[in-house]
Amino acid sequence: MRYRFLAEAHRRPVWSEGAQEVTRSSLVGTSSTETVIVGGGLSGLWTAFWLTEYSPGVLVHIVEAERIGHGASGRNGGWLSSLLPVSLTDLSFSIGEDRTVAVQTTMFEAVNEVVDLCLRHSIDADVAHGGSVSLIRGPAHEVRAQADIEDYRRFGFATHIAHLDRRHTAERVRVDNESVFRPDCAVIHPRRLVEALARLLEDRGVVIHENSRATSIGSGRVETPNGLLVANSVVDCREAYGARDSGRRVVPIQSSMIATEPLSPKIWERIGLFGREALSDYRRQIVYAQRTADDRLAFGGRGVGYSYGSRVRSSADFDDRVHSQLFESMVDLFPELRDTRITHRWGGPLGVPRDWTWTVDFDVHDRVGRMGGYVGDGVTSTYVAGRAMARLIMEGADDLALVGHRSPRWEPEPLRWIGINTANRLASMVDRQESAGRVGGVLSRVVDALIG
Ligand SMILES: Cc1cc2nc3c(=O)[nH]c(=O)nc-3n(C[C@H](O)[C@H](O)[C@H](O)COP(=O)(O)OP(=O)(O)OC[C@H]3O[C@@H](n4cnc5c(N)ncnc54)[C@H](O)[C@@H]3O)c2cc1C
Incomplete structure (x- = not known):
């Protein structure tokens, strides 16, 4: 089915509405x-901030x-969350248990720090510190939810995660599911945060x-085409856009x-999110949502194919198939939104290392730094990464455990293209199987093997 919004919605982030923009x-x-x-x-703005x-x-x-x-x-999607892209158990295999605890603790603290910082610097980024709710929509989701809870407990973070029964879930989201609640998450207006930070930095020179x-x-x-900056230190904060120069460490x-x-x-009475909780569920093909300060639902997810050679294509920001699937997922969660107008659609690239673990790296000899993933x-x-980078530049060291972390390289092409796109398709197939009640099928294990 071809939805009308594919032609009618603005092809830009909803965050551009009412944002105070300055041209430099x-x-x-x-x-x-x-x-x-x-x-x-x-990455660049926080490094400059610190x-x-x-x-x-x-x-x-x-x-x-x-x-x-x-x-x-x-x-x-505006989730100011304490989440790391890998489980704590997996992270501990590469950096050790104590360092894993330290990184996660830093992330918990960072959520509060950014919220406080916005208050202190009068940054009006529509911040709501309502935690996050991940819905458990079937037996396969239950397995993943239990694994998450167990993961946090194992590392001493039991108070940072809670299993909510149907009644307690419904107090936050009007669905008939259980869920996992994490208090260490806020939602923000991304564009306002970026613009306000930029203005703050300009005030600082x-x-x-x-x-x-x-x-x-x-x-x-x-x-640059018309200029040259000579500097003591250089930091590459291009993230996904720098993938082709990353020596296969990151893909977009x-x-x-x-x-x-x-x-x-x-309608909000029927949906919930009364505390503007960030919302997701436990499917393989990740989805995420936030109730915006102006009472829209912003709903996101993955599914666009990976471009051969780690190219970033702006046409991928407007993938009709994925935007249609997002609409269907949203209506599946909240049927009352079936006739709701979709006013904006967009997308963007993010950087993914082979082990899903980000890094901050600074070479003290050539004084060039890289961060991201x-x-x-x-x-x-x-x-967190910007603070570590600033210390590396100024003092040559920082105790953040991810400093200097080196992910393994992604496979060369065409293996990379085949592997990532196969995993992408399989993830959607696994979700379809799981929504029909199946748990732990072969396909799910193949996805883990390809991208895990
Ligand atoms: C749709 C979407 C939803 C997401 N949702 C969430 C979420 O809810 N919560 C969360 O925590 N994360 C989320 N993420 C990820 C998060 O937004 C990114 O991890 C983060 O913003 C990365 O910041 P960055 O500064 O490293 O990279 P970017 O914001 O990508 O900045 C890189 C910048 O480098 C510039 N650039 C590229 N090449 C050059 C060059 N040669 N010279 C100069 N400049 C250059 C680019 O124009 C760009 O502005 C999401 C990402 C996307 C795309």
Whole structure:
């Protein structure tokens, strides 16, 4: 079925509505600075934030190919969560148990810190600290939910996760399911956060160049078509956009979103999310949602195919098939939204390392840093990673356990294309099987083997 909204919805993030946008000039000529940051997403902005926090007056330039927040940072689902993309058990296999506990503790604290920081700096990012609800919609979901709870318990985080029975779930979301509740999650308006951070940095003297694509990034210098920045330190914050230069450490994977028109109080009475809880469930092909401050439902998920050679294609932001599936998933959860108007649809690339574990890396000899690989959990991680990067630049060390983490390389093409796209298709098939009541089929294990 071809839905009308595919033709009628605005092809841009709902977050662009009412956002206070500023246009900044591009880099022209040659300048010297202490640190140049390539990429004006949250990685770059938080790195600049922490540099200026630790050393007021430090000279920092940011070069952004398009405009601030053009990438995932201005388009995401707005979950300011404490989630790491891998389970704690899996993370402990690569970095050890104590370090895993330390990273997760830092993530829990970071959610509160960003919420407080928004208050302290009068950043009006529509923050609501309502936790997250992951619905358990069948026996296969139950298995994954129990594994999550067990994972947190094993690492001493039992108070950070709770199994909610149907009654307690319905107090938050009007569905007839059990769920897993995590208190350490807020929702934010991504575009407002990015814009407010950029203005805060400019007040601190950071220079932001938009429409300034770095054509060469190396030790001590960054070139753009019309300019050159000479610097003591250089940080590459291109995330998914830098995948082709990452030596197969990261691949770009799309995430897609749709947003409804503002919904009436009567409809919200039937849906819930009274505390603006972030919402998802336990299917394989991830979906996520937030009730926005202006009472829309913004609903996202994955499913767009991976592009051969790790290319980022802007046409992938408007995948009719995936946007239709998102609409169907949303209506499946909330049938009262069947006739609701979808006003916006969009997508964006996120960076996925082979072991789904992000990194912050700074070479103290050539003074070039790289960070990213947050999969779909970068809103809080960028804050933590930016702080670590600032310390690495200023002091040459930081105790964050993911500093220097090296993911294994992704397979060369065409194996990479075959593997990722096969896993992508199988994940949707597993979801269909599981919604028919099957648990732990062969397909699910194949998906784990391909991407786990
Ligand atoms: C649709 C979607 C939903 C998501 N939902 C969530 C969520 O709810 N919660 C969560 O935690 N995470 C979410 N994520 C992931 C999260 O948004 C990202 O992990 C995070 O924003 C990454 O920030 P970044 O600054 O590292 O990268 P980006 O925001 O992608 O920034 C990279 C920037 O580099 C610029 N750039 C690229 N090449 C060059 C160049 N040569 N020169 C100069 N600049 C360049 C780009 O234009 C871009 O602005 C989502 C992602 C997407 C796409």
